[in-house]
Amino acid sequence: MSCQANKLAMSRALGAAFLTHQVEQLEKSVSAPPRNNNNYNPNHNTNWRERQRSHPQPTDSRRGQLPVGGIKFTTTTNPATNQPYQRDQKERPMTVGAGPRKRGAEDPHPRRGGAKDKDADVIVVDASVLVNALGQLKKWCRDGQEEIIIVPLEALNTLDLLKKGSTPLAQRARTASRMLESQVGTNPRVRVQQDAAFVLWDQIAFSDDEPSSPTTPSPAPAPSPSPEWVRRTICCARWEAEHADASRPRVVLATLAQSPATQPQQGISPVPLPLSAPQNRHEPRASGTLVAYWARRARLTVLEVSSSPGGGGGGGAPDSVGGRAVSPEGRWSANHHHGHRGGRGGGGGGGGGMVERPPAVKAMMDVIAQPSRVVRVLARGEKLDP
Known part of the structure; x- marks a missing residue:
């Protein structure tokens, strides 16, 4: 019994001595100064907070004010050879007196699409732009633009007349109608002509000859008396030009630059193709030729917009194979x-497609x-x- 009691007492004494030794080691590791790379001891554990600050940056007393964008030298100690050496460090070029830009100061890098890049202050769009250049209209309606879009009532009437049927022109007219439905009432810059926003046709002073435009080398011959739909569009644009606000003086009438080709690649065909009559008798309204002619005679600024086939959402693609x-x-x-593709017999079995x-x-x-x-x-x- 005495031997067993002695072993138990000795075991307890050894355990207490081991715990005391561990506590002393932990106290030394906490209170010890930061370790140096030259006398590194792997058995010496330092606090993790001290490890992050174990490499203080030496200060160079010789470093002074250097020219802007120059090179400054810093003295650093090589941990392998314990020899000091100078290391050049390029500074980022700075502007004298540069600092955080104050509120109200002019931005040295203005954003694109601001007031300097806008085409006009007020743009009256013709039906030819809505049908054939819908991509440009979407650009004007985009956030960040400042143009005010005026849609004449006659342009809406033209879309209603052109969107009947399954022709590519009708598809583009329906796409333009859906686009206007989504913008009017939601976008404050897209507005429809008011009922009283027009001037009388007899009160417009027309010039005798049409001014030359940058796209037409010679003035077009004067047509017969203008149709009623042309007069309504011109009267709307003339009213917007006369009643424009003083801060927004520039008012333009956007029309199609050139009428869309009705017979593409006709000269390539070896056989003369018959002339195709327009499937819609209101199709000349989408050309923009008459509106541009009478707008110039009415002393209106005409903005010619190029046609954008991709803006109509695939209007003419379904009816073309290989162009x-x-x-x-x-x-x-x-x-x-x-x-x-046809088998060996090439017969008229009428084998269909894959589906x-x-x-x-x-x-x-x-x-x-x-x-x-x-x-x-x-x-x-x-x-x-x-």
């Missing part, structure tokens, strides 16, 4: 031949292929005549 205008039956024939079309779609395409049958697609909100 050539084709009919609906030609489009079906082209898709059919692209899907079926089999339902019988209802085939019957509809057969009806469209017949020249005597006419299929009319209703526009949004349009009703059949009783």
